[in-house]
Amino acid sequence: MDFDYLKNSLPTTPAFVFDSNIISSNLRALVDLKNQSACKALYSIKALPLEQVLKLASYYLDGLSVSSLFEARLAKEILSGSGSIHITTPGLREHEFKEISTICSHISFNSSSQSQRLQKTNKQASLGLRVNPKLSFANDQRFDPCRPNSKLGIALNTLNNIPENIDGLHFHTVFSNTDYQPLEQTIILLEQKFGSQLTQLKWLNIGGGYLFPQIKNQQAFINLITRLKNQYNLGIFIEPGKAIVGNAGFLVSSVIDCFVADGKTIVVLDTSVNHNPEVFEYQKSPELLETEKQGKYSCLLVGSSCLAGDIFGEYTFQHPPKIGDRLTFSNVGAYSLIKANRFNGYNLPDVYWVDEDNKVSLIKQSDYQDYRQQW
Numbered sequence: 001m002d003f004d005y006l007k008n009s010l011p012t013t014p015a016f017v018f019d020s021n022i023i024s025s026n027l028r029a030l031v032d033l034k035n036q037s038a039c040k041a042l043y044s045i046k047a048l049p050l051e052q053v054l055k056l057a058s059y060y061l062d063g064l065s066v067s068s069l070f071e072a073r074l075a076k077e078i079l080s081g082s083g084s085i086h087i088t089t090p091g092l093r094e095h096e097f098k099e100i101s102t103i104c105s106h107i108s109f110n111s112s113s114q115s116q117r118l119q120k121t122n123k124q125a126s127l128g129l130r131v132n133p134k135l136s137f138a139n140d141q142r143f144d145p146c147r148p149n150s151k152l153g154i155a156l157n158t159l160n161n162i163p164e165n166i167d168g169l170h171f172h173t174v175f176s177n178t179d180y181q182p183l184e185q186t187i188i189l190l191e192q193k194f195g196s197q198l199t200q201l202k203w204l205n206i207g208g209g210y211l212f213p214q215i216k217n218q219q220a221f222i223n224l225i226t227r228l229k230n231q232y233n234l235g236i237f238i239e240p241g242k243a244i245v246g247n248a249g250f251l252v253s254s255v256i257d258c259f260v261a262d263g264k265t266i267v268v269l270d271t272s273v274n275h276n277p278e279v280f281e282y283q284k285s286p287e288l289l290e291t292e293k294q295g296k297y298s299c300l301l302v303g304s305s306c307l308a309g310d311i312f313g314e315y316t317f318q319h320p321p322k323i324g325d326r327l328t329f330s331n332v333g334a335y336s337l338i339k340a341n342r343f344n345g346y347n348l349p350d351v352y353w354v355d356e357d358n359k360v361s362l363i364k365q366s367d368y369q370d371y372r373q374q375w
């Protein structure tokens with residue numbers, strides 16, 4: 001796809017563009033990994049629950065993983081009975097549990113208290129526990145599930161035995177990881193803790209957090225999963241999100257103002273961090289297609305909202321961006337559109353889908369009526 005042509009031919013910005021060819025290529029890489037290791041793969045729909053993505057993912061994979069009743073209902077509609085639906089969340093509500101346990105094939109309770117209160121009303125799901133190995137691999141507590149006092153899962157060192165009525169265990173401990181060391185360490189810990197008790201289980205869900213298709217050497221994963229499967233007779237599930245959609249999403253924006261503040265060029269875009277809130281949440285600058293490392297002009301790209309910290313970051317260019325230019329953030333397919341909001345009354349970005357024939361279609365466009373209806 002000629003992205004320069006595509007971005008300049010979009011009638012309006014800001015716009016998200018999701019390329020189905022990249023998503024399919026990620027999914028095919030996962031299928032390869034599945035075939036080599038005999039694990040099952042689910043798509044974690046929280047990353048981007050766009051119908052087109054869910055349909056593609058459910059074609060290639062074994063089901064979907066969800067975090068709430070609404071996500072579960074959506075997964076059920078998409079799969080219509082032809083795949084697994086896994087859920088784990090600190091947010092299970094008693095009044096929703098009956099329906100959740102009818103829709104979901106696998107439920108991993110997040111705490112002992114949640115498990116004790118809710119398992120008696122389970123309808124037909126296979127029950128598991130989310131455990132927290134307390135092995136931190138992130139250097140930022142904001143996205144470290146193993147942080148001190150973590151709310152995510154039962155601390156492994158507080159669990160003496162696997163309860164008899166429990167079919168499976170779940171853990172999810174990393175974010176955007178590109179090697180399998182954390183997984184190996186976590187499995188060693190699990191085996192030290194439970195040893196042959198693991199044969200009591202039917203399944204183990206090892207979460208998401210790995211950028212599977214981008215990992216060059218898959219042998220460590222294949223060896224580990226094959227051994228676990230054979231040694232303990234376990235069904236192993238992975239549930240990536242970002243690995244499937246992250247590099248397939250682009251946010252195209254237009255420059256709407258340029259000026260100098262305290263000697264620095266400020267370039268105002270028609271998007272904002274509210275269209276990709278992780279930029280602000282984690283204070284990270286997204287990749288920009290048009291930036292040139294050796295460029296002699298340095299500019300601060302900022303969003304249109306009133307928030308002083310609505311800043312994408314400092315980027316360098318060969319020529320200074322001018323009003324009307326289009327700039328494209330890449331690798332923003334996960335956790336962007338799903339978290340986007342209309343703060344300050346700025347519209348949500350349009351959403352485009354690039355199909356397998358490279359045909360580009362507008363699939364979503366909000367307007368004032370949507371904003372009005374919300375309020």
Ligand SMILES: Cc1ncc(COP(=O)(O)O)c(C=O)c1O
Nearest residue numbers: 044172207208209239240241242
């Ligand atoms: C329990 C669980 N599973 C899977 C995922 C998907 O993670 P990722 O998108 O990093 O692969 C998450 C992300 O937060 C999660 O919390």
